[in-house]
Amino acid sequence: MFARNAGMNLDLEWVSKVRVNTQAVLKRAQQIQRCKVSKKQWQAAWQLKAVTCIDLTTLAGDDTPSNVHRLCMKATQPIRQDLLKSMDMHDKGITTAAVCVYPSRVADAVKSLKAANSSLPVASVATGFPAGQTPLKTRLEEVQLAVKDGAMEIDIVINRTLALTGQWAALYDEIRQFREACGDAHMKSILAVGELGTFTNVYKASSDFIKTSTGKESVNATYPFAIVMVRAIRDYYLRTGHMVGFKPAGGIRTAQESVVWLTLMKEELGDEWLTPHLFRLGASSLLADIERQIYHYVTGRYAAYHELPMA
Numbered sequence: 436m437f438a439r440n441a442g443m444n445l446d447l448e449w450v451s452k453v454r455v456n457t458q459a460v461l462k463r464a465q466q467i468q469r470c471k472v473s474k475k476q477w478q479a480a481w482q483l484k485a486v487t488c489i490d491l492t493t494l495a496g497d498d499t500p501s502n503v504h505r506l507c508m509k510a511t512q513p514i515r516q517d518l519l520k521s522m523d524m525h526d527k528g529i530t531t532a533a534v535c536v537y538p539s540r541v542a543d544a545v546k547s548l549k550a551a552n553s554s555l556p557v558a559s560v561a562t563g564f565p566a567g568q569t570p571l572k573t574r575l576e577e578v579q580l581a582v583k584d585g586a587m588e589i590d591i592v593i594n595r596t597l598a599l600t601g602q603w604a605a606l607y608d609e610i611r612q613f614r615e616a617c618g619d620a621h622m623k624s625i626l627a628v629g630e631l632g633t634f635t636n637v638y639k640a641s642s643d644f645i646k647t648s649t650g651k652e653s654v655n656a657t658y659p660f661a662i663v664m665v666r667a668i669r670d671y672y673l674r675t676g677h678m679v680g681f682k683p684a685g686g687i688r689t690a691q692e693s694v695v696w697l698t699l700m701k702e703e704l705g706d707e708w709l710t711p712h713l714f715r716l717g718a719s720s721l722l723a724d725i726e727r728q729i730y731h732y733v734t735g736r737y738a739a740y741h742e743l744p745m746a
């Protein structure tokens with residue numbers, strides 16, 4: 436069992452000394468994208484690994500109990516059984532890592548998964564997602580309500596105003612309160628990197644189980660931002676011995692990208708991070724492409740749309 440991050444007192448000296456070498460970050464991001472997984476069966480294996488790390492997401496204004504139900508069913512059986520059988524992976528219990536929905540849809544997702552006899556966790560965005568521009572009191576209540584409805588994971592959005600105005604102590608204090616409001620639920624912190632202005636701000640705003648984006652900003656999960664965040668995770672590990680998780684989210688659509696993200700984790704943090712406990716891919720449509728690529732790997736041709744439900 437993984438120990439929960441006990442956190443640490445805010446070290447403003449560490450925060451004030453942070454400097455990020457932009458050129459080095461951009462160069463490293465390019466190197467990571469050039470790494471190749473050459474053999475076909477290895478690609479398929481990496482893609483299946485990526486499936487197990489997906490927070491299968493729907494965050495739309497027109498979400499209903501029925502589309503949330505379909506999402507949950509897809510999460511419990513993400514790849515067609517006959518395809519898994521061809522790869523001898525049908526009895527490995529492959530599911531996504533979680534489903535991720537708005538707070539108002541948590542109860543629907545919990546009900547659907549329970550009816551399907553699945554223990555898959557429901558994650559919920561909270562704290563005034565995506566902008567976070569609601570009073571602290573309501574943001575905290577939102578977390579508590581989602582937990583009460585059965586969310587086992589809460590993806591909070593950080594207060595970008597506090598980050599952009601350098602109020603790091605106030606930001607730290609808010610995040611601590613969110614964590615407390617989560618109780619036993621697992622918290623992830625969305626930095627919304629596209630709105631933080633600089634790599635330095637991204638490093639400084641990094642806390643526990645850090646997630647790049649809401650998917651609603653104009654810039655979402657990019658490899659350079661990810662490099663900065665995983666380096667913050669590495670520094671925190673060297674300092675405290677605690678392994679913090681990472682979740683790129685927003686705009687991740689292709690199987691090929693999912694393999695680059697896994698490569699980035701492996702290269703920067705090591706194999707220990709290649710587990711759903713420490714790595715998630717937040718995505719609404721990535722699974723469709725992965726299933727399509729696996730279909731191609733197994734059959735040698737691409738599927739028609741009707742052949743892959745929800746793909």
Ligand SMILES: O=C[C@H](O)COP(=O)(O)O
Nearest residue numbers: 649650685686717718719
């Ligand atoms: O947290 C997950 C993101 O909102 C999903 O973004 P996406 O719809 O671009 O995959």
